[in-house]
Amino acid sequence: MLWIALHLPLLSLETFAATLVEPAPSEPEEGPPAASRALALADAHCIVSANSAARALGIKPGIKRATALALAPQLTLGQAAPARDAQALIAVAHAALAFTPHVVIEPPSAAQPGASPHTVLLEVQASLRYFGGLAALRRRLRAALAPLGHRLNMVSAATPLGAALLAREHRELDCVDLAATRRALSAMPVWLLGPGRAHWEALQGMGLRTLADLKTVPRDGLARRFGELVLSEFDRALGQRPDPREPLSLPPAFASRLELFARADTGAQLLHGAAVLLERLVAWLSAQHAFVRRFRLVMEHEKRSRRDAPGPSLTTLEIALAEPSRDSAHLLMLLRERLAPLQLPAPTLELALQADDIAKRAPPNAELFPTPASELEGLTRLIERLQARLGGAQVLRMAQVPEHRPELATAWREADAQMRPSRAGSAGAGFRAASPRDPDERRLSQPVRPVWLMQQPEPLTERAEGPLLDGQPLQFLSGPERIETGWWDAALVERDYYIAQQPGGALVWVYRARLPVAAQAPCWFLQGRFG
């Protein structure tokens, strides 16, 4: 049994930084960007932890809050939230599920039920061969967890509790077997054990500082003075007692929330928080080797007045993908395009991401040279991007409708992003046999139509010799073609169509309307141009 422990020493700070809203780009530079902002977490009146920018200003854990604010007035202070940390830890566990089915989130020690150790344990003995050895597995694990943006201590050992304890002290350590684990644990300080922290002063008074010291004293004496818990943890860490762990089960649907630190007024400010939630979604997807088809971003707004409807006011943004995908950059880009034109009714306080429509498929092949499959995928993404930015109603496809009235003979519908271009020789999808080249023959089979049609037929001025277009008389070349149809709906047409030539040489399609029969109504109209 080989266990890898992933300890996140700065988890609370990192999840707090994720709730910050990025400064809007249009505002003038009011302060440093969030990455180098000074952040600190305070509990009651004392500072609990600080990031590197805050430490550079002299803020250390343990000083009072007032001192910290005096040292650094621009400090952003927050509170640690165990629920927020738990969600981030679950995301790390999901990302680790891609490497082994046996992943455990280390529960808090029985002696200190409040403090979660922020550690994820993986049992990887069975995965070593598939991933090509421990070193390769560690590299891939770090690469897979890098998008989540946490600082990791990665330690491998023979017992789960031993690995968890070692991970709190060492950044990287490999203990190949039980003997090495015991040796490494011997040097660990006693207060790493849960009960050891509670009785630290007493143990120190007795001169027991490391676990090696604990081994030298009689066990029943330890149990009598400090309780059974010390012994049980000690034995489990050294592998003298069995330590069965229940593996984490993957939830069937994804739901994750993020409460924002400051109100977000525009869609762009939400992107930072939405990116964090998308990374968690990608981790959950990679745990089950699946791709997402649609997901929902739910934004909860603050109440403007007491007269608002009771219950939370939510805005839901649903994004459906043409091609199931797991690419966080692509998902974030789609979200950004949809968020940009969105007008939020009120500032947003909380974000939630939900997804339950997934597709389990083989991953796409990453190839060096473009292939028809990769070209189709690229086209799908391009069309999705255009639809996200311009709106679905601006990306259209045509279809022929069997209808004699020319303005109704073309149907427009929104394009779906899945383009399947028919190849020559496929089941004759769109290409007819080439029309006979002689237009006389063609006219017998299908009438000639101009490429360009006016949206509304344009009335032409009339003179004694005929209709005028742009002040010039038209020369009639071909016609008439009579179209009388549409008695079943309100658009009855009775028209005689002619192909006419303008003095410049361009061909136009005009018609003479036989309805309505009023004397003053214009009866010559321009319907189209031959392009």
Added chain:
Amino acid sequence: MPATVADLPPPRLPAVASSGAVPAVASSGAPAPHRTPIIRPETLHPALWFGHQLGRHADAALPSGFAALDAQLPGRGWPRRALTELLLPQPGVGEIRLLSASLVATQRAGRLVMLFDPPMALSAAALAQLGFDVEQLLVIHTRSRLIAGTDSLWALEQALKSGHVGAVLAWLPPRLRAERLRRLQLAAHAHDGPAFVLREMSAAQRPTAAPLRLALRASGADGLAVRVLKRRGPPLETPLQLALPPVLGETARQRASEGLAPADAAPRAPLPAATFVNLAP
């Protein structure tokens, strides 16, 4: 020893050889060295040619379907990875019929043809008669909705940069600035296929970043007069007369050619104050 520069004998200018030999750079007074062999730059690299030759392209050009036009285009066809500018007095002079051969060939090869902002409504029946696969054409309207922070050329630029689109046919807004067109031309380097941009005739007075520029005008029924305004090669003086895929039957065409004579004999004066100014974008 000559006292001033004016006393020096004038330097002998290198002789301009008509056969293309590299001219010998002669210092004053020294005899010319032996003639170096004739170098043909077109054999060295596809991007080199003489001023009197027609340029070529590194990629194979797309045949346009008209032999007279292909003979005058650099590379014997429509260029890939570059913009081709077509200037029209108004939509409907025969431009779709001119491009139909190459666009239908692109569709038959299984690649996508996209149209951006067509000026009027398209007729699916007419396109099917020209040979297009109507279901596979994609039409994008970028100007019907005002979206903050977007310009109408963003969609065209994205399609060109993606490199997966087969051919692009775009109607650009009038009075486009030169740097916008330059940006499109740079984006077209990633696009493996022809990119046709259609603009108004008054754009001919302004320079363009596109390497090929044609002015189209209808001449006679089913005929097109093409003037090559800009190309990689010597300028073309006379316009080309192309016969488009015909729309008219034989009798109608005869009527068209006959009808010109009486019109020339008794030209009708246009109505006073009948100037039509097209204000549509």
